[in-house]
Amino acid sequence: MIKMIEQIDNSIVLFSIKNEYLEVVVSNYGCTIKSIRMNDIYGNVSDVVLGYDDMTTYKISDGYLGAIVGRVANRIKNGHFILNDKEYHLAINNGPNHLHGGINGFSYQVFNYAIINDDTIEFYYLSNDMEEGYPGNLTIKVTYQLDKQTLIMRYWAVSDQDTLLNLTNHSYFNLSGKADSILNHQLQVNADRFACIDENGLPNGEFRNVFATPFDFSERTLISDALKQEDQQLRLARGIDHSFIFNKNNNQVVLWHQESGRRLTVSSTLPTAHIYTANYLDGRVGKYGQHYYPQSAICIETQFMADSIHLEDIPKVILKKGQVYEESTSYTFEVINHEES
Ligand code: BGC
Numbered sequence: 001m002i003k004m005i006e007q008i009d010n011s012i013v014l015f016s017i018k019n020e021y022l023e024v025v026v027s028n029y030g031c032t033i034k035s036i037r038m039n040d041i042y043g044n045v046s047d048v049v050l051g052y053d054d055m056t057t058y059k060i061s062d063g064y065l066g067a068i069v070g071r072v073a074n075r076i077k078n079g080h081f082i083l084n085d086k087e088y089h090l091a092i093n094n095g096p097n098h099l100h101g102g103i104n105g106f107s108y109q110v111f112n113y114a115i116i117n118d119d120t121i122e123f124y125y126l127s128n129d130m131e132e133g134y135p136g137n138l139t140i141k142v143t144y145q146l147d148k149q150t151l152i153m154r155y156w157a158v159s160d161q162d163t164l165l166n167l168t169n170h171s172y173f174n175l176s177g178k179a180d181s182i183l184n185h186q187l188q189v190n191a192d193r194f195a196c197i198d199e200n201g202l203p204n205g206e207f208r209n210v211f212a213t214p215f216d217f218s219e220r221t222l223i224s225d226a227l228k229q230e231d232q233q234l235r236l237a238r239g240i241d242h243s244f245i246f247n248k249n250n251n252q253v254v255l256w257h258q259e260s261g262r263r264l265t266v267s268s269t270l271p272t273a274h275i276y277t278a279n280y281l282d283g284r285v286g287k288y289g290q291h292y293y294p295q296s297a298i299c300i301e302t303q304f305m306a307d308s309i310h311l312e313d314i315p316k317v318i319l320k321k322g323q324v325y326e327e328s329t330s331y332t333f334e335v336i337n338h339e340e341s
Contacts, residue, residue, distance in 0.1 A: 002115050008055050011110045015121055017146045022333060024144070024151055029055055030067035030107040031123045031142045033171050035287070036151070038333050041261030046177025048262065048333070050278075050297045051287050059108065063281065064170035067107035068142055069100045071127065071134045072317060073168040074243070074274055074306035075202045081309045083135065083318070084162055090133040095200035100170075102132035107170070111142070120145040129161065136161035136321070150332040157325040165319040166304045169329065172278055172297035173264060175257035179286060179296040182277065183224035186256040187298070189217040189273060191244035195306065199236055203243060203306050208233075215242065220256065223277070223298070238279035239295060243272050243306045253300050261335045268302035268329040271316070275300055302329045 079098035
């Protein structure tokens with residue numbers, strides 16, 4: 001069932017999408033996922049994503065808590081690219097680079113909305129030619145559908161000129177239901193390779209095999225076992241803030257919190273998961289009066305390769321005029337008995 005639960009001003013609204021397993025609260029502001037409530041193994045319901053109590057804080061904060069990120073998620077080297085022999089300059093908002101669509105990217109835009117049916121809501125937005133420096137009038141649609149234990153996010157877009165597009169959702173998960181450290185969570189990532197970064201978090205062009213590194217999550221691994229290792233890549237990012245390249249045909253990441261029995265499975269049509277252990281959360285106040293510190297959550301941002309425009313021979317991030325961009329990512333939340341887990 002979908003219900004509008006709050007109209008904050010003339011433009012910002014909150015919707016609850018609810019079934020017997022989950023209640024997801026979303027806003028048309030940045031298509032933000034504000035809360036996801038689910039049971040634990042003992043039947044206690046709690047909220048497994050970070051966020052803020054009021055929508056005003058989303059407007060003035062960085063961190064992209066729960067938001068859709070675009071036009072281009074992640075970093076673009078020096079905020080500069082060449083497309084069809086034309087140079088484009090974007091906002092430099094992260095060291096020397098462009099991050100997450102710029103100053104007023106999609107996370108900070110008010111979307112229109114339409115309730116499609118009992119379990120699906122659609123948000124749509126027209127991003128004007130040269131908005132945040134990107135070419136083309138771009139129409140985007142983001143739908144959220146709740147199907148049993150799964151939240152399905154579908155992205156659709158089309159542009160009237162060649163442009164760049166790389167959408168993701170930037171939810172911060174903590175399956176304990178509190179903003180405690182996620183070091184006690186376990187992670188499995190179907191990726192044999194990850195992208196090394198420089199001191200500004202930008203992929204430096206080296207793709208390393210995860211084998212014998214702290215980035216080997218090919219088997220289910222306790223996050224603390226990875227983060228306690230002495231490693232230059234971990235040091236540069238103050239934790240994990242790296243893109244994992246999915247092995248073919250199984251774009252999946254699984255996160256467990258054993259104590260609560262909660263398990264999240266992220267599945268996507270997108271080829272990469274940028275995994276970020278919230279290393280730059282700064283003690284800010286979030287929901288329920290909690291303070292959010294580094295490593296109090298984990299983001300699993302499915303996307304095309306970071307800085308694809310510079311790193312890929314045929315950059316997947318280019319969306320040709322008239323071509324339809326269609327991708328989807330789903331979050332499945334389950335409660336697993338201790339014996340089974
Ligand atoms: C980036 C981080 C950044 C965070 C919040 C992540 O996707 O990789 O470096 O601090 O988003 O902006």
